[in-house]
Amino acid sequence: MVIGSTASLHEQVRAALAQEIQDGRYDDSGRIPSEPELCERFGVSRITVRRAVSDLEELGIVRRRQGAGTFITKRSDVLGTMAIGGFADQISEGGEKSRAIMRAVTTTADAARASALGIPTGSPIFVLERVFRIDGLPLALDRSVYSLDRYPGFAERISDDTSTYRVLREDYGVHFAEVRREVRLGYTTAQTAEWLQRPEHEPLIVIEKVALDRDGAVIHTSHIESVPSRVTLRTVAYEERPA
Template identity: 35%
Template sequence: MDDGIDRRRGAGVALWRQIQQVLEREIADGAVKPGERLPTEFELAERFQVNRHTVRRALAEMEEKGLLRVEQGRGTFVHEHVIDYAVGKRTRFASNLMKVGREAGHEFVRAEAGEADGSVAEALSLRRGAPVIVLETVGMADARRISFSTQYLPADRFPGFDIAFRETQSITQSLARYGVADYTRRWTRVVARMPTAAEADILHQPRNRPVLVTEALDVDHDGRPVNLGVTRFASDWVQLVIE
C-alpha cells in the first residue's frame, strides 16, 4: 500500500505524525481545498490502516495549527482564510463582508418584546423596565455562520421594528423606515470568552474555541441611542480590525 506511511518498527516518526504530514501535504497541493470536508475518522483509519485514536491525534494537531476546523454535527473541514471585520464609526455587516469579497446574509432567530434591565436602560437612555424590542439574528458569510447577535431597540420609538426587519433583513434599512437615515457608533467594547452551549450550537463550533464578543451602541445624528447590539463572532472565522 503506497499511502506515504512507513509502518516499519523504528521508522523514527510516529504514525500519527506521518498521517498529519500526508494530510497537510494534500492540503498544500490543493488535493483537498479550503472549505472541503475531510473524510470521517473511521474512513481515514481505514485508508491508513490504523486505529481511530491515531487519526484523532493527527487531526487534533492540525486543528491546533489552524489548518482544520470542527463543526459540531457536521464534521471536520479545511479552514478557509479568516475574515477581517472592521469595527469603526460606521460599522455595517453587509458592507464589511462586501469589502472582503464575501456574500452577506442573515438568519432570523427570534423577536420579542422585553424590558430594559440596568445595563440596557443605561446604554439606551431609558428608565429601567422600559419596553424594548429584542432581535436575535445569525450573520452569514457565503452561507457560513460567523456571528450571533442580540439587538435592543427602544420599543416606543420603533414600534413594529421586528416586522420591518423581517422584510428588509437589514438594521440600516429598517431604521431608515423610521426616519433614521444614518447612525454612527458611539462606543464598542470587545472581550474574548468561551461560548455557552447555546452559542456554540448556533455558530456550529466546539465549546473549547473562543468567541469574540462586541457590545456596541449606535446613535442617530442627534446623538440619541437607537440600538444596543451584542454580537458573538466565531473566532475561527473572524478577526476584528479596530479602525
C-alpha cells in the first residue's frame, strides 16, 4: 500500500489493480487473483478488497462470473461503429450477444421526427428502445424510429431476438446504401443509467445515425448511447480510386 496516501484503503487497492490491468500484468485468461489472495497480498480485509473489485466492476473494467472468479472485461474489437450493418451486426468479437427491448411505442411523428424521417407531421411511427449486451453486460442503448407508412406491420414483427435490419431486408425489400453518423459526448439519465447498469450523470459516447436507401430515402434514425469503458469504436479509411 502507499504509505502516507490520503486515499482510503479500498481506493488504493482499486488503483493498484487498475494499473496492473492497464499494464497487462495478468495472463490470457483475464482472471485476476481471488479475494483471499488479494487480501494477503495487500494486507487488507476482505471487505476492503470486495469494495475495490466492486468499484472496478462499476467502471466496466472487470466482471464477476459466478463460480469462476473475476475477469478483465475485454474492450478491443467490441464495436465497429462505421459499418453499414445493424448495431448487433457490428459487434465483431466477444461472448454471447443479446438484445432486450426496454420500450416499444407506436405513436405519431412530431415535427422534429417527421423532418428527420422525411415524412408528414402526424404520420404513424414506431419508436424502439433496446439494450445490446455481451454475456449479459450492457454495451449500449439504441433508440430507433421507423415510419409505419413505409413499413406497415413492422412493430408486430419485432421481438427481443429480432434483427430489425434482417426484417427490413427480407420482409420489405429494403436496400441499405448509406449510413450517416455524428459522434458526440453525452451523459446517463436516471433511466439510461438503470438500463446500462451505470451511475447517473456518467459520460457516454452518443452516436446519431441516419440510414438511407438507394433512392436517398430515410430508412430509420437511431440515437445510440454507448458505455465508453465497454466498447471500442473503429473506423476504416480506404484509398480514393478514380472513377
